[in-house]
Amino acid sequence: MIKANKISKSFIRTKGESNIFYAVNEMDLEIEDGNFIIIIGKSGSGKTTLINMLSGLLTPSSGNVLINDTDIYSLNDKNRSLFRNKNIGFIPQGQTGLQNLTILENILLPTLIYEKDDKKDLAIKLLNDLDIIDLKDSYPNELSGGELRRMAIARAIIMNPSIIFADEPTGDLDEANTKIVLDILRKIANSGKTIIMVTHDKDAISYADIIYKMENGTIKKCD
Numbered sequence: 001m002i003k004a005n006k007i008s009k010s011f012i013r014t015k016g017e018s019n020i021f022y023a024v025n026e027m028d029l030e031i032e033d034g035n036f037i038i039i040i041g042k043s044g045s046g047k048t049t050l051i052n053m054l055s056g057l058l059t060p061s062s063g064n065v066l067i068n069d070t071d072i073y074s075l076n077d078k079n080r081s082l083f084r085n086k087n088i089g090f091i092p093q094g095q096t097g098l099q100n101l102t103i104l105e106n107i108l109l110p111t112l113i114y115e116k117d118d119k120k121d122l123a124i125k126l127l128n129d130l131d132i133i134d135l136k137d138s139y140p141n142e143l144s145g146g147e148l149r150r151m152a153i154a155r156a157i158i159m160n161p162s163i164i165f166a167d168e169p170t171g172d173l174d175e176a177n178t179k180i181v182l183d184i185l186r187k188i189a190n191s192g193k194t195i196i197m198v199t200h201d202k203d204a205i206s207y208a209d210i211i212y213k214m215e216n217g218t219i220k221k222c223d
Contacts, residue, residue: 002054002163002194004029007063009049023049025217026062031196033162036189036207039198040222041214047198048093048167050214054196055165056084067163085114089156089164093171095148097140103127104136107154119158126154130184146177153184157193164188166197170204182207 008026013019024046031037031054041047052058054065056072064071067087072080084090097106104123111119127133130150132143140148149169156164166185170178178201186207189195197204205211211222 001033001066001068002029002031002196003066004054005063005066007053007060007065009046009053009058010061022217024053024060027219029054029219031194033194034189034192035194035209036186037194037196037210037212038204038208039196039212039214039219040200040205041198043200045214046217046219047214050219051165051167051196051198055088055090055163056080057090082114085110085159087161087163089159089161091149091152091156091164091166091169093168095140095145097143097148097151099140102137102139103132103143103151106140106151107158110155110159123154123158126158130154144177145172146174146180149173149177149181150184153181157188161193163194163196166195168199169197170199170201175203178203 005028006026007024008022009024010020010022013021039047039050049058053060059073064073070083072083075083098109101109104127107123107126108119124133127136130153132147132150135143135147143151170181173181182204185195185197212219213222
């Protein structure tokens with residue numbers, strides 16, 4: 001369960017009629033386990049800011065976020081990072097592989113921060129499941145956009161998190177790779193994980209269990 005209580009995010013601007021800009025207006029939000037959630041909305045509507053707050057990456061200006069009854073912003077930076085590493089996977093926008101690490105090393109990176117268990121066998125299984133096993137010793141600059149996104153998915157799920165956030169995971173992919181990525185995320189949701197994805201992609205809507213729309217920093221559930 002993710003529960004956001006009266007969260008908002010404001011920024012200070014040096015120009016304009018008002019020097020305070022609200023990327024996300026004060027809101028309450030509850031998300032139950034085991035659903036594929038899609039958040040749609042135009043650029044600048046607050047989607048990325050919202051999931052960054054829900055995932056522990058961006059401290060709200062007001063309110064709090066509880067994940068499985070843990071108030072994540074009451075934790076210090078080290079403990080919040082530890083909590084995120086164990087409970088949350090994140091698939092960011094764009095190409096985010098570390099260029100000096102192989103694809104296998106990139107996927108294993110979250111396991112090296114706090115874990116002592118060797119998860120290489122699991123990483124190999126994920127590479128096989130995602131059909132990029134032949135690229136395990138390659139480097140990110142040698143991969144296509146779709147292959148890099150599959151690497152990011154493997155890295156996001158290597159710690160077996162209960163929640164996975166995906167920020168425009170198909171935004172720069174062609175139709176074939178978009179379908180591959182969405183099919184993978186749907187399969188992960190079917191296994192009992194919670195997927196929270198922001199997107200402009202209308203083709204993604206058919207994969208969702210629940211759809212929200214953001215507009216001008218506010219959110220509403222779609223029928």
